[in-house]
Amino acid sequence: MEPKSRNFVADSNRALVDPVLQGTLAKLAGGFPDARRDAVSRLPEFDALRDAARDIKDEVLDNLDAYLERFEERVIALGGHVHWCRDAAEACDVILGICRGAGARTVTKSKSMIGEEIAINEHLEAHGIEPVETDLGEYIIQLRREPPSHIIAPAIHLTRDHVAETFREHHHELAADRPLEGGDALLDEARSILRRRFLAADVGITGANMLVAETGAAVTVTNEGNAELTMTLPKVHVVVASIEKVVPTLADAVTILRVLARSATGQDISVYTTFAAGPRRPGDADGPEAFHVVLLDNGRTATLGNEFRDILRCIRCGACLNHCPVYGAAGGHAYGWVYSGPMGAALTPSLIGIEHAPDLPDASSFCGRCEEICPMRIPLPALLRRWRQRRHEARLGSATSRWGLAIWAFVARRPALYRLVIAAAAALLGLAGGRSGRLRRLPLGGGWTDVRDLPAPEGRTFMRAWRARNHEPLEPAP
Amino acid sequence: MSAARSTILEGIRSAIGGAGVAASGGRAQTAPSRARPARPVAAFVENAERAGCTVQRVEDVNTVPEAVAAFLARHDLGDAVRCAPEPFLDTIPWSRRSAMAIETGVVRDGDRIAITAAAAGVAETGTLVLSSGPDRAILNAFLPEAHIGILRSGDVVGSYEESWTRLGAGADGGWPPRTVTWVTGPSRTADIEQTLIVGVHGPSLIHVIVVGDEEA
Numbered sequence A: 001m002e003p004k005s006r007n008f009v010a011d012s013n014r015a016l017v018d019p020v021l022q023g024t025l026a027k028l029a030g031g032f033p034d035a036r037r038d039a040v041s042r043l044p045e046f047d048a049l050r051d052a053a054r055d056i057k058d059e060v061l062d063n064l065d066a067y068l069e070r071f072e073e074r075v076i077a078l079g080g081h082v083h084w085c086r087d088a089a090e091a092c093d094v095i096l097g098i099c100r101g102a103g104a105r106t107v108t109k110s111k112s113m114i115g116e117e118i119a120i121n122e123h124l125e126a127h128g129i130e131p132v133e134t135d136l137g138e139y140i141i142q143l144r145r146e147p148p149s150h151i152i153a154p155a156i157h158l159t160r161d162h163v164a165e166t167f168r169e170h171h172h173e174l175a176a177d178r179p180l181e182g183g184d185a186l187l188d189e190a191r192s193i194l195r196r197r198f199l200a201a202d203v204g205i206t207g208a209n210m211l212v213a214e215t216g217a218a219v220t221v222t223n224e225g226n227a228e229l230t231m232t233l234p235k236v237h238v239v240v241a242s243i244e245k246v247v248p249t250l251a252d253a254v255t256i257l258r259v260l261a262r263s264a265t266g267q268d269i270s271v272y273t274t275f276a277a278g279p280r281r282p283g284d285a286d287g288p289e290a291f292h293v294v295l296l297d298n299g300r301t302a303t304l305g306n307e308f309r310d311i312l313r314c315i316r317c318g319a320c321l322n323h324c325p326v327y328g329a330a331g332g333h334a335y336g337w338v339y340s341g342p343m344g345a346a347l348t349p350s351l352i353g354i355e356h357a358p359d360l361p362d363a364s365s366f367c368g369r370c371e372e373i374c375p376m377r378i379p380l381p382a383l384l385r386r387w388r389q390r391r392h393e394a395r396l397g398s399a400t401s402r403w404g405l406a407i408w409a410f411v412a413r414r415p416a417l418y419r420l421v422i423a424a425a426a427a428l429l430g431l432a433g434g435r436s437g438r439l440r441r442l443p444l445g446g447g448w449t450d451v452r453d454l455p456a457p458e459g460r461t462f463m464r465a466w467r468a469r470n471h472e473p474l475e476p477a478p
Numbered sequence B: 001m002s003a004a005r006s007t008i009l010e011g012i013r014s015a016i017g018g019a020g021v022a023a024s025g026g027r028a029q030t031a032p033s034r035a036r037p038a039r040p041v042a043a044f045v046e047n048a049e050r051a052g053c054t055v056q057r058v059e060d061v062n063t064v065p066e067a068v069a070a071f072l073a074r075h076d077l078g079d080a081v082r083c084a085p086e087p088f089l090d091t092i093p094w095s096r097r098s099a100m101a102i103e104t105g106v107v108r109d110g111d112r113i114a115i116t117a118a119a120a121g122v123a124e125t126g127t128l129v130l131s132s133g134p135d136r137a138i139l140n141a142f143l144p145e146a147h148i149g150i151l152r153s154g155d156v157v158g159s160y161e162e163s164w165t166r167l168g169a170g171a172d173g174g175w176p177p178r179t180v181t182w183v184t185g186p187s188r189t190a191d192i193e194q195t196l197i198v199g200v201h202g203p204s205l206i207h208v209i210v211v212g213d214e215e216a
């Protein structure tokens, strides 16, 4: 999908006045965050586990080449194949090649953000292979040809009526006048349609929440059970994962799993966690005949070497989206590409370039909630601040804000001038505020005064007040 | 694509300033207190029920057929059961309940009920550990409407870490098995308006029968 992150400001403004979207977003505020809080309260060691999880990923990133080689060695020893891909185009071609090699017509997929990132569905379709998403939310948005609006709940922006309408439009084989009220009816219909697709698929593509270097396993986490059917029923299992997904050992995977679901949905653990390594072994009762892992770089090695490295610890739990006031108001589509919320704002510029997402660093009130709850202790506000700096250095902001910042910097670096200007401004604004003490309008301050009054300063500047306070005699000691 | 492989590895090495080293041992990790319960079986039962399973304890394999029959009757599931080809499940005297039609093998499309034997049960979250292998069938836990997991009480462990050790003990065909799946409760989704519904692609009912007298 072509990134539209450039339009963040316009698209989020539109989202704010969309009553249907606002209705679905309102439900998010209580749901996931409350469940997370309850789950965390049942695990007193949660914060210690976050530290351990962070340390595991830092160790991996510090030695990424070695862990990837160990992982590759294990997969090959088990009879699987590893494909290294520098960018989306290479990954798409490799996957298409595997599908063609298997004579595939239908490919089932379980939700994969990397699949979204490389737009594999479009590539397969363009070459006559039909990809079928099997995660319920992902299936719905695939039918609607929309990008996901949340990294773990891709159809969170839709209502039941949207889903019913979409199913009627696409499930032609069913009677047009069938009843489709309520979640259960929708679910039953999706299950029966997708069951046939599962059984017909020639290749199954899954993502991976982690890759275990010690055993060569890809770890998938789902609540629906679709990843297991995707990887077990067809002849060929393809895993697509970005290079930073590797962890050293099974014990390390366990530590990360202990914080993942609790952070994401507030479950102690997701319903299904599967470790799949290699193809079916001699005598196995079930499993695929071939096992491929597609390892994607797509900008990660560059990020590893710069000041945005911390975002590579992200395990895509979605907690920062669920706790973000900006995401909660604008929804995921405003971010214009596959990743949204604070992690999206911090990661997207690395992957598509800050010039294609110049406003994403502003998608934050810097309230700090995301950093407070991130299981991998990623300093998201600091990363966004660094992107603002990069944007400034690349001369990408609006002329007004660039000039404003330049003038501010000039004055702020000259304390005497600063005091003079501020004292003058405070006095002027105090006068302009008049009796009411409020300003209705302010040149260059429309962003504030269009929607609310600005309280006018009352006399002394902070610096003066501070000095006066410190010169006041101390209370006499008793 | 070896050109891509070397570009990526070189890119990583220049980003981290030289070649990395993969640690040879594991790091020290402590399982949280809920993974070290005083009574693991009781903790397993409590957590599995919280996750949405039904759990029943029986003394020995002789009472399993009765427990299965009662579960089928309770949910009106008919009497045809697909049983994974595991030696342990073969020791169950199914003939005691001759009304049930027990067929051994991998589940097929259309089967409503399937049975697996769990390699372990993890008390910390009430999780069943299943694995692939010559006489195991992962699919039996995924395709049917109802999944019955049979777990020996002696196979209940506190933590996930211990479950890996337990898998190692009986692994034929190499450790770890090709596929290891943890199942915690019935298949579910909240993808439509964040409302929880059970039974998406996997079973909507999971019944765990714990066999044996540990902590009985």
Ligand code: SF4
Residues within 6 Å of the ligand: A263, A313, A314, A315, A316, A317, A318, A319, A320, A321, A342, A343, A370, A373, A374, A375, A376, A377, A378
């Ligand atoms: S940045 Fe942290 S909170 Fe956000 S998705 Fe990634 S791991 Fe979860």
